[in-house]
Amino acid sequence: MAETGVFERKESRPPPIRQTGAWEWAREHLFGTVTNTILTLLGLYLIYLLIPPIVQWAILDANISGSSRAVCEANPDGACWTFIKVRFTQLMFGLYFGANPEQVWRPTLAFIVFAALIAWLTLPPTPYKPQVALFTLIGFPIFTYAVVQGEWLGLPAANVEEWGGFLLTLTLASVGIVMALPIGILLALGRRSQLPIIRAISVIYIEFWRGTPLITILFMASVMLPLFFPSEVDFNKVVRAMVGITLFQSAYTAEAIRGGLSAIPRGQYEAADALGLGYWQKMIFIILPQALRISIPGIVNTFIALFKDTSLVSIIGLLDLLNMAQTASRSIEWKGYDFEAYVFAALIFFICTYGMSRYSQYIERKLDRETQR
């Protein structure tokens, strides 16, 4: 047994005075304790180690003028942005538009319209959002195809196999999400259905595609898809990749939507039943509008993952942004400038995915506010 002692109460210390201001902030966040101070000094040293050389290399010493390798070789300490400048059209739109600069306005126009649509949809105070969303999902892909491919409008044909760079990345990702959305909704409903066979088929489908790496699916699509169809049917490589990506993405979309569906309280289902609505009426008018709204962040997250994963098509030989960057940096003309090529590609991917993840966080916060009573 522990010994007992007499406990004498010490005089309490006075309560801290609430202090604010830059100095107090620094004391709390940077130099509060000894460990904290050491960590801060270490952090400052790391900043000193990283930031000045990066700024020096990427901005102060960088080469941007001229159009030939000689410019960069004259100043090897800085980044060679001249290379990116010269190959910019190729990196963005692929080989066809790189070789036909007078046609570049076509993908550029598509990009501008796309940016405008996205801005319309993401900025809060714009009217007609559902209509614009519907146009983005259905009308815009047709518009893009018409303008960029060009044959319908009597322009020189730039077939989808000739699209490349960022244009191809964006096309594959968009086709993936647009095609996967309806399939994903059906699968999610199927997985929560009370009919055992429907449920089993949905579960098997979802788990099958989620268990396999995308690269295997792309290999399968590019090697085996032609075997599955009558020999008259011929797909080009881009369409094969699109099929593979859609099959893969629909499973992930289904899981995101399932999360939304299971968040709907039972009362909503029961109320719909009490109104005498049939299954599809109940789903389309009551359940799905609420469930899809809740699953937007989840869907955006799977879309971010897909957007990054489209880079895998470079392994089956499509010239997406990553493969274009790699090809450019391995050309005889610009050999040895891999670093710049990868940094440029990474920057574009980063801007897109970081923007999307920020948007999904914003939606999450907004929805959170709306559900609070």
Added chain:
Amino acid sequence: MSRNNRIPFYRNPVYRGIAVQITVLALVLWALYTIFTNTVANLNERGIQTGFGFLTETAPFAVGFSPFIDYKLGETPYWVVFLIGIQNTIIVSVLGILAATILGFIVGVARLSPNFLLSRFASVYVEIFRNTPLLLQIMFWNFAVFLPLFPGPRESITVGEEIFLNNRGLYLPKPILTESVGAWALLAAVVMGIFAIFAFNRWAKAKQYHTGYRPPGRLYGLLTLVVLVFLVFLIFPAPLSFEIPELGRFNLTGGIQVPLPLFSLWFALTTYTAAFIAENVRGGINSVSKGQTEAAASLGLKRPTMLRLVIIPQAMRVIIPPTISQYLNLTKNSSLAVAVAYEELVNLWAGIALNQTGQALVIIAMTILVYETLSLLTSGILNWYNRRVQVVER
């Protein structure tokens, strides 16, 4: 007359359900059958024979990296190549999982540090690595950093005279147990040492339970291990010898060789997955109610003690399930090895072996089967874990 009879049968939900299910099933079966007949027709047309016969044939290509399974060019059959692929996938996955867990925990805790600079560094790390494609990162490290940065074999970076790093890979001394009593004694010492760590830890716990004072049990155990191993080295002259890599004409030979593709792939998988694990850790720690932190603080616990004894144990329940999913993702992502030519399952089997034999159906089916098994295993573990922690809950 019951009410059921008044509904026409085509409006009865039971019959409707059956009809819908039969229709869907028929459609699925029809689709599968069409694919099957088309495939058979296409294969016949091209004169391709499928089957498992090729598995026993000898593989005509070289496999560069296979530390545990012997490969002899011109002797080894295809099914061994399949096993080597699985082995190499497991190697890079296990190494990646270990490193990513450690790095992920550090970054995740750092992100919640009260130190402004540290938490900012951690969040910049997470955003950069999460928001760029993994394939790009693998290529970046391999082609833009390690290959140009590391010197050739002749000018290897060396640590002592034993460890070499160059643009072909990392070379470590390889421990070899000499067949003798000494080797067995060493093994016994290590086993006993590990046992001692557990025993001392238990003893320390019991002691704390009774007296409130906790002796450093793990330290005692570790000391026992060190002393035991030291004793073995003292009694037996050489229970263990090392094969040190040597510089040959063109390259280093001997020792443990980690080829650069494995190193780059491991590095990229680690840094990428760690960013996701860090987010899991942060989410888990944030899920522990603030009252727990305040209660711990009011007991006078210091921040490290508080994290270790109060916060992390409660956060684990939230951290572990998504982290196990990340382990599965890392394993699946190791298939990106194709980009740097590390010989794991997808590259070696669905790539090289497929090109050599043309047996697309069998080979892709076998590859998918491996990953499906892993995936089912993972979800099995997750379900088991979730059931277990649910019981612990109220």
